[in-house]
Amino acid sequence: xIQNDLTIRIGGEAGMGLESSGAGFSKALTRGGLYVFGxxxxxxxxxxxxxxxxxxxxxxxxxxxxxxVHLVLALDVETIRRHVGSxxxxxxxxxxxxxxxxxxxxxxxxxxxxxxxxxxxxxxxGRDVMRNTLALGAAAGLIGFDPTYIExxxxxxxxxxxxxxxxxxxxxxxxxxxxxxxxxxxFAFRMEAAPEAPPxxxxxxxxxxxxxxxxxxxxxxSAYPMTPGSPVLHWFAAHAEKYGAVTKxxxxxxxxxxxxxxxxxxxxxxxxxxxxGGFSLMVEATGLAGITExxxxxxxxxxxxxxxxxxxxxxxxxxxxxxxxxxxxxxxxLFAPGTVEESFQIGWQVFNLVERYQTPAxxxxxxYLAVGYRTVEAxxxxxxxxxxxxxxxxxxxxLDSLQEPYxxxxxxxxxxxxxxxxxxxxxxxxxxSNEHFENGAITEEANMRIAQVDKRGxxxxxxxxxxxxxxxxxxxxxxxxxLCWGSTYGPLREAVDRLNAAKAGQANLLHFNALHPxxxxxxxxxxxxxxxxxxxxxxxxGQFETLLHTHTGRSVGGAIRRYDGRSxxxxxxxxxxxxx
Amino acid sequence: xxxxxxxxxxxxxxxxxxxxxxxxxxxxxxxxxxxxxxPHEALIIxxxxxxxxxxxxxxxxxxxxxxxxxxxxxxxxxLANHGLRVMTVHGDGDGYGxxxxxxxxxxxxxxxxxxxxxDNRIYGLTKGQYSPTSEHGKRTxxxxxxxxxxPVQPLAMAITAGATFVSRGYxxxxxxxxxxxxxxxxxxxxxxxxxxxxxxTFNRGYAYDFYNERVYKLxxxxxxxxxxxxxxxxxxxxxxxxxxxGVFYRTExxxxxxQIPALRAGPLVQQPLxxxxxxxxxxxxxxxx
Numbered sequence: 001x002i003q004n005d006l007t008i009r010i011g012g013e014a015g016m017g018l019e020s021s022g023a024g025f026s027k028a029l030t031r032g033g034l035y036v037f038g039x040x041x042x043x044x045x046x047x048x049x050x051x052x053x054x055x056x057x058x059x060x061x062x063x064x065x066x067x068x069v070h071l072v073l074a075l076d077v078e079t080i081r082r083h084v085g086s087x088x089x090x091x092x093x094x095x096x097x098x099x100x101x102x103x104x105x106x107x108x109x110x111x112x113x114x115x116x117x118x119x120x121x122x123x124x125x126g127r128d129v130m131r132n133t134l135a136l137g138a139a140a141g142l143i144g145f146d147p148t149y150i151e152x153x154x155x156x157x158x159x160x161x162x163x164x165x166x167x168x169x170x171x172x173x174x175x176x177x178x179x180x181x182x183x184x185x186x187f188a189f190r191m192e193a194a195p196e197a198p199p200x201x202x203x204x205x206x207x208x209x210x211x212x213x214x215x216x217x218x219x220x221x222s223a224y225p226m227t228p229g230s231p232v233l234h235w236f237a238a239h240a241e242k243y244g245a246v247t248k249x250x251x252x253x254x255x256x257x258x259x260x261x262x263x264x265x266x267x268x269x270x271x272x273x274x275x276x277g278g279f280s281l282m283v284e285a286t287g288l289a290g291i292t293e294x295x296x297x298x299x300x301x302x303x304x305x306x307x308x309x310x311x312x313x314x315x316x317x318x319x320x321x322x323x324x325x326x327x328x329x330x331x332x333x334l335f336a337p338g339t340v341e342e343s344f345q346i347g348w349q350v351f352n353l354v355e356r357y358q359t360p361a362x363x364x365x366x367x368y369l370a371v372g373y374r375t376v377e378a379x380x381x382x383x384x385x386x387x388x389x390x391x392x393x394x395x396x397x398x399l400d401s402l403q404e405p406y407x408x409x410x411x412x413x414x415x416x417x418x419x420x421x422x423x424x425x426x427x428x429x430x431x432x433s434n435e436h437f438e439n440g441a442i443t444e445e446a447n448m449r450i451a452q453v454d455k456r457g458x459x460x461x462x463x464x465x466x467x468x469x470x471x472x473x474x475x476x477x478x479x480x481x482x483l484c485w486g487s488t489y490g491p492l493r494e495a496v497d498r499l500n501a502a503k504a505g506q507a508n509l510l511h512f513n514a515l516h517p518x519x520x521x522x523x524x525x526x527x528x529x530x531x532x533x534x535x536x537x538x539x540x541x542g543q544f545e546t547l548l549h550t551h552t553g554r555s556v557g558g559a560i561r562r563y564d565g566r567s568x569x570x571x572x573x574x575x576x577x578x579x580x
Numbered sequence: 581x582x583x584x585x586x587x588x589x590x591x592x593x594x595x596x597x598x599x600x601x602x603x604x605x606x607x608x609x610x611x612x613x614x615x616x617x618x619p620h621e622a623l624i625i626x627x628x629x630x631x632x633x634x635x636x637x638x639x640x641x642x643x644x645x646x647x648x649x650x651x652x653x654x655x656x657x658x659l660a661n662h663g664l665r666v667m668t669v670h671g672d673g674d675g676y677g678x679x680x681x682x683x684x685x686x687x688x689x690x691x692x693x694x695x696x697x698x699d700n701r702i703y704g705l706t707k708g709q710y711s712p713t714s715e716h717g718k719r720t721x722x723x724x725x726x727x728x729x730x731p732v733q734p735l736a737m738a739i740t741a742g743a744t745f746v747s748r749g750y751x752x753x754x755x756x757x758x759x760x761x762x763x764x765x766x767x768x769x770x771x772x773x774x775x776x777x778x779x780x781t782f783n784r785g786y787a788y789d790f791y792n793e794r795v796y797k798l799x800x801x802x803x804x805x806x807x808x809x810x811x812x813x814x815x816x817x818x819x820x821x822x823x824x825x826g827v828f829y830r831t832e833x834x835x836x837x838x839q840i841p842a843l844r845a846g847p848l849v850q851q852p853l854x855x856x857x858x859x860x861x862x863x864x865x866x867x868x869x
Contacts, residue, residue, distance in 0.1 A: 202868060215861075220848065222656065240841070246848055254652070258645065258653045262654060266660045268660035268848050383855075422657075423621070427620070428641050429642075434644065
């Protein structure tokens, strides 16, 4: 049976290398012309526990993972115990033949394929940890996927470790392919490579945001590790030398953001990647960037809180916090990309925006988007449209010819003051976290306070012109319009497709990737023809619903809220939409 | 040649008459002039506290941030533009209380900044609470029965943390203080200048007469060797009838910035900021294909 949509899940204990082998296999499938969504699911521990990696494979572009599993690769018995119930009838499980399976773990409608995973890994590769590669080789064999694509990824990933390591992995993968041969007759699903397909890319939201930021001129990244934001710091650290960037793993998040403010004040494009707990520590300094009008970018890959919450899972519950964080009032941008493409695009655009408006920007991702790998077309990241615009930054010549004393906080109509960088004899001033006169000197004088608050506040009018309108998907008119923001776009897009395939005109969606300033007019226009509206979001209190009501006065017809730490899936959403 | 007058500001200090900050302000100006660092070539980062208003009272480029985060801002500013001479000026609450972690981390990283701490052993701007360097038993509004905390030992801590220049000045010894700050400015790496500073309003027990009787200069002792870490550490803890000032410890190590590949081509902000070249884009794409 030729299958157009197949999910493989590899499971085992933490420490078995599931995430890297899952990512490697996803890349091999992408090279083989297939579309992939690869999602790790793990606990906050380095050894033990139960981890798994799900790889959904399709022949057409995809935006989400999905629920039914066709093939489980069980590196331990616990994996069978947990996932046997998720397997579609006719699916299968590859497991280590050394394990004796109790009868209650067996299902008559699922194929059980014992393969000596540990023994073959030791025999062919010399190390039992290579059984994940063996299992993936077996999976390739079972679904009829050409293993040469796996070989190419093994060569790329292990090449720097020397020929011996590469050869051992190749032998192990090949042994897996061969070991699966006897079971092919008992497993109906096939997903062969599509060698005629054009080359494509596979990346996750963290990668995409980091790529966008680098392309947009970000050259200073300071952070304290926190799941799931840390990979952005890893990415920049790995590329720092080649692309001329400075990264600093700081002593804490407070240091990280203050370092970024120092770097941005002297002219570097700077950002701090973190998660919600880290941003909580950055709140006071967010206000410092606001009052000193320092352009910095804060990236929060959300996870469920409060406090430590569910460290390795997903949620969208930091939005109103990000929007209001800090004492006092100042303008800020708040973006929430929905896809890797938007993560890249916002990743570079945001550095222009913070310099144009000299104020901080906050970018909200979440675990699902940040770590979920997705295959996209080779041109999906549009490097060609990237530009670098530093806003009202005074040039060397302008500073040379400056006649009057320089006023860093000059009151202007747009609220934006021409910006000098420290280091020019004609622009010697002190910026301050206190309220200040136009020249930066501290003041508590009432009229100047009003003038400076108003000046900063006026930036919002310009900022509102810069933000994108919400994106519509699906038929122009539908029975229900689903409103969403951030990473919910992917699963909801597929849910809309499924609903309309079942019955035309059932649903469409409106996705918001800019939350502040809020695109009020565009929202009103987009919702003018909406019949029934349902907000879909990953939190308990309906934060987007509150935001929508605040800006448009609209109440919605229903809500789908998920806060169990798991991401939305198309299956879940289709069922919920019908319920609501 | 620059002089102190090149650093004269337009605003008059709001510090109390007799406050040690007046001398620290003069010493900073004298040291910058002596080292020929013009107002636009220095960047003074301060925090919150009476003394952190210092750059507002002189002509210099400055940034006054949050309480306690001064060294972190300075670290970022220095790494992004090491063409500027970055100096912090902040109080003991800022540097050794809320900012203690940043202080120790800057020391162990050998970040090339001058860290001037106005150490009056009391909170001035918030009106007289005990500070990290207040003595045990100090009675203040937040320690009415006498402080149960023992004071931090900034010099010994800096030496232990790996600082490459550790010194203490006294605001009653202006020339010596200006010299010390000058030495710190000339030092490649993290340089601590802890300054004994009377607060004439909230800490009268540590006024000029207290220090004048006790302070002596390490530079007056011919046998004192500031490259000997163990001796320096012992001397850093000396406090009583005799209180040492001067350079306690100095050594040279590669600075943090020296070790960053991206900074070999010059200050980060002076490197051209352009969109990626086609071959760079191809290389980045290849990583994810």
